[in-house]
Amino acid sequence: MKTRQLCPDGTMVTECGLGCWQLGGGWGIPWNFDTASDILSASHQAGVRFFDTADVYGDGNGESETSIGAFLPDHNNTFFATKLGRNGIFPDKYSRETLLEATEASLSRLKIKTLPLTQLHCIPLAELKKGDVFDWLREQKENGLIERFGASVETVEEGLVCLEQDGLSTLQVIFNIFRQKPLEKLLPAAKEKGVGIIVRLPLASGLLSGKMTKETAFAPGDHRNFNKDGKVFNVGETFAGLPFEKGLELVEKLRPLVPEGFTMAQMALRWILDHPEVSVVIPGASSPEQARANASISEMPSLPDSLHEELKSFYKKEVHPHIRGAY
């Protein structure tokens, strides 16, 4: 697995990571620790050494972090990133104390003394602009609780606000064939500052695997059901902000563009890694097979320039007008 620089301190990470939101086997179904362990192992065996989690992933008790905490002792040279700022804190309980409690709870679940990377988890723009949250994280760093901090954001504006902060190591963004706006300002600005880009939703919540149809049903507790129109959080987190049926239509238009030897998921992941501003892409996987398939992307060749041009114009003409939500 090829590696890339994560942030200005020179830390190297595998260019394909694993998103650990659905690690227990899927969204909206009870967490299964054995499934989580199998997915982590499959991913690790396939060469992945970067794992993205959050204190809120799981059934309400930090199950994703707990699963990673059980996995880490037997797996050396593994880098993981967690997030804080939503679990009982969102939208307006940001303080030195609440952030400290969140970090201490993550450390306890992960069974370690220092977090390699913690990220603000899509907190309100007003809090990012005030900037106190970054001071509290700098203090946690000075006290040895975290090694680095970053921010996971939903809009370009939020990302640009974060980039003004000293010591920011990474930005986590939604970036995929259906969501190309970060290419205009955000990725170049991050590159200039040496801030690493972590790419989430690379498959637009699974749409870009090409496996979904109008008949595909999602469990009531799956965000692709309850948040498909943005009722609970930013609609961009679900199908990259596209209405599901429109997303399916667009996937059909993409199908003839998939190069020989690639699956649609591989084309989508390779498209992301072909951007050198990206440090690591973190596809989520609800099975070991998906984790293995996604890890294969590091060894695949780059997409031809002509295909990049086609996908750019496809996005502008066909996709962009249908994206909903702050972006």
Ligand SMILES: NC(=O)c1ccc[n+]([C@@H]2O[C@H](COP(=O)([O-])OP(=O)(O)OC[C@H]3O[C@@H](n4cnc5c(N)ncnc54)[C@H](OP(=O)(O)O)[C@@H]3O)[C@@H](O)[C@H]2O)c1
């Ligand atoms: N606010 C935030 O900071 C935030 C928000 C969202 C996500 N994230 C992070 O980003 C990670 C990735 O985002 P995401 O999981 O939301 O979206 P994603 O990676 O675009 O989609 C993941 C889904 O795609 C399907 N899939 C994955 N690999 C596949 C393959 N090889 N073949 C067929 N289908 C495949 C699976 O759907 P099925 O389960 O239906 O098979 C899987 O659950 C998350 O796990 C999480 O770590 C962070």
